[in-house]
Amino acid sequence: MIDDPFVTHRSLLFTVAYQMLGSASDAEDVLQESWLRWADVDRSQVRDPQAYLVRIVTRQALNRLRTLSRSREEYVGEWLPEPLLTSPDVAEDVELAESVSMAMLTVLETLGPTERAVFVLREVFDVPYGEIAEAIGKTSAAVRQIARRARDHVAARRPRVQVSRSEQQAVVARFLRALQTGQLRELMEVMAPDVVLITDGGGIAAAALAPIHGVETVAAVLARANRSALLETTAVWLNGEPAGRLDLDGEPSTVSLVVEDGRITRVYVVRNPQKLTRLDRPAELAR
Incomplete structure (x- = not known):
């Protein structure tokens, strides 16, 4: 057949x-x-x-x-x-x-x-x-x-500086570790001064309605999530690159990072549950 x-x-x-x-x-x-x-x-x-x-x-x-x-x-x-x-x-x-x-x-x-x-x-x-x-x-x-x-x-x-997968993995691991422990200083050190945080809650989950700019503000927002909920972080592969899964009081979120010159310049957090239904098995992609 x-x-x-x-x-x-x-x-x-x-x-x-x-x-x-x-x-x-x-x-x-x-x-x-x-x-x-x-x-x-x-x-x-x-x-x-x-x-x-x-x-x-x-x-x-x-x-x-x-x-x-x-x-x-x-x-x-x-x-x-x-x-x-x-x-x-x-x-x-x-x-x-x-x-x-x-x-x-x-x-x-x-x-x-x-x-x-x-x-x-x-x-x-x-x-x-x-x-x-x-x-x-x-x-x-x-x-x-x-x-x-x-x-x-x-x-x-598009991001101007491409980093190796090993460097991306190292930065992601450092970021997730700092997020898990709530270490504000560690978070600030792993992010660029002009880092931007974008969160998507879709009006369903709590999220900022506009991008958040600047390392101090972004780090404070991220550290606050650790203090306000039971947070678990897991390194995963999302969209072909090292990333993280966050479980806040049992509710999943994902975090994807743009790394340039060894520091994070963009943080993308998806919290809308309607967009998080495909985290159980890898998607089959091809070209």
Whole structure:
């Protein structure tokens, strides 16, 4: 029996949808919609099933993204991507790991839907311009211009200094240890002076409604969490990089860090329980 191409390429299709949407639950919905469309296709007319499926998923994800863009404007507080538990193996593919990192996904949120689709397909999955044009209903020349603008936009906002996984793990371990013990000085030493803390509670869990700036203020806020609740910290792999799981009085949160020059410059904390339903088993990502 020949495997259905949709099943064969499912991890790839999920990764495309997730990178376009920043939400695993929405990505799963897109895959369900795409599967229904694929089921009606005359397979004998499809020369390249993978490319055909990527086009279907792209179109469905674009439709979903345009709808989500409006609803996210009404989101309570800061909106962060849905964190994914990943295996350490994902980090072996450096480009894939960077493309699904919390830092990159937050940058992609600043792109328009079409720019985001073009960037993801071209820069991450190396889809030819002609195929992208067919997927989004533009000319190849227009896609090239969109890709150039999106590249420049992302380059201006992504972390400028890449660190090794071992250095990231060491900084994460030090941060979690300081957080667990409530050591204010340790927290301040591991963070950059201009560190920014962004928390996402979605109006459901307690979270700051705006980014918090500055090492003293951020450290004080983080240390306060230790004093106000029973806190357990666990090192995990999230979105292809070392990160942490926090359990505050039994309620899970995740923390992802951007490390530059040995210090933390961004702290992303997701507390919205609707975004924390996939922490039991690693997501299967591929490109």
